[in-house]
Amino acid sequence: MEAEAAKFIGAGIATFGMAGAALGVANIFGNFLSGALRNPSAAPSQFGNLIFGFAVTEALGIFSFLVALILLFVA
Numbered sequence: 113m114e115a116e117a118a119k120f121i122g123a124g125i126a127t128f129g130m131a132g133a134a135l136g137v138a139n140i141f142g143n144f145l146s147g148a149l150r151n152p153s154a155a156p157s158q159f160g161n162l163i164f165g166f167a168v169t170e171a172l173g174i175f176s177f178l179v180a181l182i183l184l185f186v187a
Contacts (some may be wrong), residue, residue: 122181129176136169 144162148155 118141119183119187123180126176126180126183128181129179130173133169133176137166140165140169 134181139161146157147158
């Protein structure tokens with residue numbers, strides 16, 4: 113296998129992290145919505161946790177995209 117082909121395969125595998133981040137964000141918002149509909153009075157107090165979970169999950173997705181770009185253009 114050539115080194116160029118290995119770089120493309122590695123970058124493709126690294127992008128699976130973005131799919132995981134998308135599933136994580138959907139899970140976070142879905143669970144928040146479910147809990148907010150069950151107990152609307154507690155929803156405002158959990159909004160900070162929702163935003164923090166969203167930010168961390170998106171950061172992991174962006175990190176996996178960065179790894180893919182590093183594999184393609186730097187390595």
